Amino acid sequence: MKAWNVFYKQFITYNGYKTVLNGLLTTVEIAVLGLIIGILIGTIIAVVKVMPKYKILPKILEKVCDVYVAFFRGTPMVVQLLIGYFVLMPALNIMLDGVYVAIIIFGLNSGAYVSEIMRSGIQSVDAGQLEAGRAVGLSFWTAMLKIVIPQSIKNILPTLGNEFIVLIKETSIVSFIAVTDVTKAFRAIGDANYEYIIPYLTLALVYLVIVLLITFLIRLMERRLKRSERSK
């Protein structure tokens, strides 16, 4: 019972719960904003990759995207965070809060992964849809935006949800750049008395609950999309 009492004292009496709640908010914030940036970047890369390559510009763009994806998939996210926070920021002489750096790096990183998800989603839509769009005189980008991408979203929603879950869990590394997320909040509680059993088990439970919640929400969304399909 000693462990429990220590935890209780640290969590309630010394306001540990406040740090935890703030950390939780930071965790969700980084993951959600990171995913939004990732979806934007990923969609652009995916469209560039499926673009017809007659002209020189799309070819150059594709090479740029290839390099980008190779870098962000080929190096650990911790390293990217460290480079962003300790190398790029001083070099460019800007001061940003660690949270913002984390959001940007998570966005850039997930963009590389989402681009592949998006590409397979776009390719799963019948080629005739794009063709019909072009045949009535829409430009490639307009046809993509109005016809192909809306249809691909339904196909990729489960995989996109998976990416969100990965991001949520991956945020546990942001303490490397002095950001207090939920992991760091619980570690601080443990550090106070060198009593780690309950803080870390609770931490695991917190992540589990978040992930289960997201899974549930995605199921709900999927079912709704399917329902609209049937009632069409």
Next chain:
Amino acid sequence: MKEVNKETVISIKGLTKNFGEKEVLKGIDLDIFNGDKIAIIGPSGCGKSTFLRCINCMEDATSGAIWFDGENLADMKVDINVHRQKIGMVFQQFNLFNNLNVLDNITLAPVIVAKNKRKKIQRQNLKIWFKNLFSKQKTAYLELGDDIKIIKEKAELKAIELLKQIQLEEYAKAYPSTLSGGQKQRIAIVRALAMDPKVILFDEPTSALDPEMVGEVLELMKRLANDGMTMVIVTHEMGFAREVANRVIFIDGGKIVEENAPSEFFTNPQNERLKDFLSKVL
């Protein structure tokens, strides 16, 4: 046969198309006149669909020229999107936009085109405003045209009007997945009509339909033909070609082998390959 007005809509000169090493089209010349109903027939794999798709650059021609509206569509510098608005296309697989309801399927392109035109005028007006700042001579602004809301309303009214003509106005809010093949194809034709095209290309419009539904689509196409629409039709419906077309073209091995008025074409074919083909399909 009604005397056709001999104004050229599309003029195709020496069109060739290679897929890699394979030569699919080996130099096709064809003038499409206003009001023409051209039926293109031929054995499968002869390049007739490829030829049709080259006309509006769904496939890019390897060499040759496609003259339309005073510009060569085969030239990569030409803004193909502008010209495609005036060349309708109907596909074998209908290709209605699955994420949009019937009404939006029809209005999507007209609304976007009108909006883009409006944006362009707004940009020009901005330039004029800027120029007016620095010069004493004031330039008048350009007419902006309809509001976006009115653009939408007009397009919808027109779409409903077109849907009424094919007795499908009750399906305006339905999604393509709930429609039959014949209904989809008729809506696809209406979608092409909504752009007021100068010519419509039909790529085997009845080949993916149940036999029961072929009739309703052909009926609509006949009505278009009677209204004087210029049509190029790749088809296997010999009866339809004979009845509606004023020119029938037989393509074999990537070339136009024979062209004639339908009466001559079907009763008195000259080419050996065509005789053989007709004996099999008629």
